[in-house]
Amino acid sequence: MSRLQSLPPYLFSSLDAAKAKARAAGVDVVDLGIGDPDLPTPPSLLDAMAAAVRNPSHHRYPAQRGGALLRSAIADYMARRHGVTVDPSGEVLVLLGSKEGLGHLPLALLEEGDVALVPDLGYPVYAQGTLLAGGEPRTFGLKPENGFLPDLSTLPGLFDERVRLVFMNYPNNPTGAVATPAFWSAAAELCGEAGAVLVNDAAYLEVTLDGSRPVSMLASADHRTRRVIELHSLSKMFNMTGWRVAFAVGNAGVIADLGRVKESMDSGVFGAIQETAALALGPDCESLLAGVMAPYAVRRDVILAALADAGFEVFPSPATFYVWVRVPAGEGSVAFCSRALEEIGLVITPGVGFGPGGEGWFRISLTAPDERIAEGARRLKEWR
Ligand SMILES: Cc1ncc(COP(=O)(O)O)c(C=O)c1O
Numbered sequence: 001m002s003r004l005q006s007l008p009p010y011l012f013s014s015l016d017a018a019k020a021k022a023r024a025a026g027v028d029v030v031d032l033g034i035g036d037p038d039l040p041t042p043p044s045l046l047d048a049m050a051a052a053v054r055n056p057s058h059h060r061y062p063a064q065r066g067g068a069l070l071r072s073a074i075a076d077y078m079a080r081r082h083g084v085t086v087d088p089s090g091e092v093l094v095l096l097g098s099k100e101g102l103g104h105l106p107l108a109l110l111e112e113g114d115v116a117l118v119p120d121l122g123y124p125v126y127a128q129g130t131l132l133a134g135g136e137p138r139t140f141g142l143k144p145e146n147g148f149l150p151d152l153s154t155l156p157g158l159f160d161e162r163v164r165l166v167f168m169n170y171p172n173n174p175t176g177a178v179a180t181p182a183f184w185s186a187a188a189e190l191c192g193e194a195g196a197v198l199v200n201d202a203a204y205l206e207v208t209l210d211g212s213r214p215v216s217m218l219a220s221a222d223h224r225t226r227r228v229i230e231l232h233s234l235s236k237m238f239n240m241t242g243w244r245v246a247f248a249v250g251n252a253g254v255i256a257d258l259g260r261v262k263e264s265m266d267s268g269v270f271g272a273i274q275e276t277a278a279l280a281l282g283p284d285c286e287s288l289l290a291g292v293m294a295p296y297a298v299r300r301d302v303i304l305a306a307l308a309d310a311g312f313e314v315f316p317s318p319a320t321f322y323v324w325v326r327v328p329a330g331e332g333s334v335a336f337c338s339r340a341l342e343e344i345g346l347v348i349t350p351g352v353g354f355g356p357g358g359e360g361w362f363r364i365s366l367t368a369p370d371e372r373i374a375e376g377a378r379r380l381k382e383w384r
Contacts (some may be wrong), residue, residue, distance in 0.1 A: 006131045020185040024097040030376040033347040041218030048277045065096025090252040092335040098233040098246040106133035108257040116165040121354035126167040148177035159194040169201040174363040176317025177322045181220040188221030207319035209297040210318040223250040290383035299373045306377035310384040321366040344379040
């Protein structure tokens with residue numbers, strides 16, 4: 001089988017088609033499926049970008065691994081916000097979105113036939129990047145009884161000499177689960193003993209809705225002594241999903257390996273975007289984040305109240321802009337979500353779209369305008 005043929009089918013295509021059909025039939029569809037911020041990038045960043053775009057030095061090829069300005073802003077941000085010291089010259093790499101870094105990481109670390117441990121359920125790119133690199137994804141389960149964290153006592157059973165890479169993602173999409181410092185130090189130790197690189201996909205690290213401080217893996221797993229890296233993204237931090245800017249921080253050897261793959265693939269992030277990203281991560285970062293996250297907390301309360309009224313069981317979480325909900329007993333997640341579209345015109349994401357481990361759950365995204373969230377909540381409440 002070719003690498004391309006090994007990629008799994010896109011599980012959401014039938015739902016996408018059903019959504020398009022409902023819209024064409026005139027249904028007022030409330031779409032709480034996609035996780036893509038509806039609100040614009042903060043005005044101060046737009047102003048900075050508008051000015052930066054006129055700087056002719058940005059019209060040339062950018063610094064491929066990220067310019068000094070952005071790399072030092074990233075190091076400052078990691079120290080100030082997470083208490084983590086990284087060397088901006090060798091322990092930071094600017095990415096064209098964290099998806100790009102996650103997708104290329106297996107190419108940097110796996111030889112043909114090597115194994116990456118990937119979570120079931122999880123963001124599909126971990127397994128897809130592994131397959132495209134000629135590697136083999138091997139899944140570990142995330143169970144509600146473990147708070148959707150891997151059971152570290154069973155993880156060693158999955159390791160053998162072919163395992164080179166372990167993907168984790170906390171705060172987690174789609175469940176909203178968060179990891180503790182104790183979890184990270186134990187996970188890093190296990191992976192280190194097994195000779196595997198541990199990567200945390202931290203795309204949602206700053207999406208906390210209860211004011212709690214996010215926990216970076218690197219605060220408890222020392223990247224100077226362990227092969228650990230963390231991928232951060234400005235996409236969800238500042239409503240910048242369309243801009244494509246993110247970064248990897250952590251172990252210098254792993255950063256260098258990923259950088260070598262990228263050298264053959266891309267020529268870096270547009271300089272004006274880098275300059276704006278440096279500003280976003282600077283001293284105004286906390287106030288910008290507070291403004292971006294505030295609407296989600298309000299929206300979440302509206303949805304949680306409706307779900308409680310309708311008798312749904314929700315996985316409690318302080319993080320991400322998703323709400324993870326149990327499908328009523330006896331129904332599959334795809335069947336349930338199809339019925340939600342048919343009966344109340346509501347688009348929600350079946351858990352099984354994130355892997356077999358997501359069966360029995362569905363995800364509601366809070367990235368829709370307040371009035372659509374309110375309408376979705378009203379329909380849910382009246383439905384059951
Ligand atoms: C878990 C997770 N990781 C990474 C990404 C990629 O984000 P980006 O490439 O915009 O940084 C997403 C996007 O939805 C995601 O859900």
